[in-house]
Amino acid sequence: MLLRLATSNIKNRIRDYIVLLTGLVMSSAIFYMFANLATNQQLIKSNLNFQYASQVFIFGTILLMIITFVYVMYANTFLLNMRQHDYGLFMMLGAKRSRVGALMVLETLIVGIGATIIGILFGILITGSLSGFLFDRLGLEIQHFNPLYPKAVAITFVLFALLFVIASFMNLQSLVRTPVLQLLKQSDSVDKFKFSRVRLIIQGIAGIILVGLGYWSLASIKTLQLMAIPIALITIVLGSYFIFKSSILLVITWIKKTNWASKKLNGFTLSQIMFRVHDYTRILTITSLLFALALGAITVGAGFHREIPMIANSQSSFTLSINNPTAAQKDSIKKLSGATSYTYQQKLDHKNVYYNQAELDTKPFKEPVPSSDFKKPTKFKNASSKELMENTPPDFAFLAGTPKPANIKIVPDKAFKSAKGTNQVVELVTVKDIPSNYKALTKLTDEQNKRYPSAVDNSGAGAFRSYQFVSSVFGGLEFIGYFLGIAFLAMLASCLMFKILSGTAQDQIRYNLLLKIGTRRSLLKRSINRELLVLFVIPGVLGIIDVLFGLQMFKPLMIDPYYNISILVGIFVIMYLGYYFLTSWLYKLIVLPEK
Template structure:
């Protein structure tokens, strides 16, 4: 009987349960995705050059546990609020408290177990799709990466099971201790935050101090190291909560006092909607701001590492490819290169100790060598006149001009006349400079295989290639880029789920208020504008604070990224577009719930 009542309750409020269930599925999927990396020590060790990555992921796990716990608490609260009126009716009809407690336990734990199972399966699918797509994009080996990781499966299921069992017990205890009349009218009871001005001032001051400490700790990451991560984790989370707790209450109160603003359109109604559940909003907006910062920061850092890979390779070699005396197969692969900016050939001769360049050719087409420096890559042009001066400094880049050996012969320059007199075979060195190295990755990989086949794997002709440097740098940095993108996708999904769930979970209770406005003749356009403004405020404030967190948080990567604050337009722009899409989708879904389309059509006729 209890099972039938539980299932009947779910069927009767299927749309609300669908919102709840989808949010929990995404939450458990993200939890699994994060743990699939955080608990995979072999993956972290093989794909990152940062020795403390495991420790950082440990703090990340703690933060994710806090965020997911808050999310599950809200989900349980929402689950309870949907059914508490029904429970009160059962109690009025004579149902025993013990049976009601069992009913609550069955419903809550069933929803939690189903969400965990479906979320783990969905998380594995998302892990596989995102992981393999990123590996292909980054040309990353991602050693020891696993789609189905048993420790992550176990801990995700165990965490959600424990949280929902505890939540079910708390819900049952709370229900049985709440008077019947309070249960019947809970949906219409406001949850305003009553705070005196001095309390708001203290919270605002505490928020600014805590955030300042957190931002300072991130800027001093090179000195504080792990302690800086711990300090920032605690202070920024608490500072974000206190900031919203004080700022939103003060701002809403201030706007209500501005009579000219409040009297315009439905501003009074919109402000009242925000203040009606302001206590819940301040908590969830703090969580959203942290998720926003984590998602945007991870994607920004991932793009930074991805951008540094070809840049660092370019600082090691000015030429994208150099082939000396190629056979037909090697030359055929080289001719497949696209976007060629410059293609220069040099004639070489060699004896037992040296290999020689023709001075006339160097004067006509100087050799290009890359100088390692921070910022944009700089190049040195080497002619016959300054060859001897620069040969030692750029010896590693000159190695690629002597095939079939790992060194031995020293580079030198002969005058045109001396070069012509030297009775040695002529070998042609073909050089290419390309517009986009990464766009030619497949062609360069095929050329590298052809050179290995022709010269041997240990030949300096292969070892000194830019593609070889790229492979080395990619092995060190692609793991970091992979983790950045992967976690950014995960946190972005949870960000959208958290904010959309919080907003849509209260939509069913807002229906009566919007219906009342429609019945007294308020135009649908004004109602939609009110919805856009209300939801827009809930998206705007955590977004602004999240961006601030990221701008300070990038200080932690000054020593790892070449330009952590360079090229921010791309990650910030893409992220804000996605954030805007979530906003539009949330507004559309909310409007479909709270605005009656039949009444809207009648009012427009």
């Protein structure tokens, strides 16, 4: 009976549950995406070649669990506020408080577990499609990655089910302690809050100190090593919370005393912001952390995406060498984007490989110039035939496609023509962008290895072999950076958007009253735009500051973690503003309907 009544109540108010379900589905989907990486030890060991990879994921999981807990508690509060009038009405009509409590617990579990199951399925779908897109675009091969990972499914389901069990019993305790009349009139009451200015100042100073300590620990990761991450995790979370709780209220209190606050609807807008900031302290903290995590992860991914080809290209002046290319291989080379190629004639006997000195003078072989500044692109110089004989570059020594470097003989044109041995040609191919040509280069490499199997185990010639090696070392970090950056960006949007839209029922009453007393609709829209803009800008600014300091921890792994950071921040801010305009449009659609 209770089950039928619970499902009927949810079905009848499905429009009210849409916002709640959407947020919970996104939350569980994003958590599953992270758990898919964090719980797969084979994936971490095979693709993340740094010492504390597993520990970093453990701390990341803890942080995401904190974010998820706060998010679920907000969903729980929203669910209780939405239904408490109905529960009070049931009890006024004679229903026992225990039966109403059981109904409430059942509704909470149905909504929570249902959203979790849908979220896990959605997370599996997103994980598969997003990883396939990234593998294709980035030209990476990640070992032991599986979009459907049973351990991640189990952890996500157990965590969310446990959180909703806790939430349902918290709702039950609230229901038991609240008088029936208060349940019926709860939506008509006004939340009042008082604050001490001295206490807020102390909290603000403590927040700045804690955040500064977190930034210092990230910058000192070489010294603190693994301890830097938990220190930063605790201090930045607490510091951000204190900053949001104190500084904004103090600033708004000061602005409300100015003449500007008395003009038009500025006073109303400031009061709305003050009320929201007091109520939104935790969600603003979470939003700033998610903003920092999303932007930081994408920045790291973009950094490795740039540096992997750069490191590979510094090892050789050409991308790939093909011995005696077939007609099909020549056709494949022509289809490469941004490709140039040239050939050398060779004569190979059982001891030596002969090169034509005249040909090397006409088409000089390029070798890298040693540089102390490893952050700058490698320069190459033309190597004379004498230099090639005295100090043979590794990639030149393997151009013959032999299992080990051949004994190189550079001889004049006449001597080359009279030398005995097998005539062959080696074609050196250079492409500007290895990742965009990854599939075609892999195919050419595989064909080369099939034709010359004895040479497969050597270091090979060309930047593409170096690219494959460097990708095996840092490619996992590149993939995880992009993957988690997109995931955190999606969760960032759903968190703040859900919190704002979940309060529209009460806000609609306020704006309707203002419309009835003659307030222009244009002024109300302007007030809403300003109010929501503050809620988006404040965590965004702190999130950017978090990223600028947080990238210090990647200095030991990356050449320049701040490369093109201004462009990436600009792109990210534009996307973030897109979420703001969407939220503002949906909010005005609900609280200021046309009719």
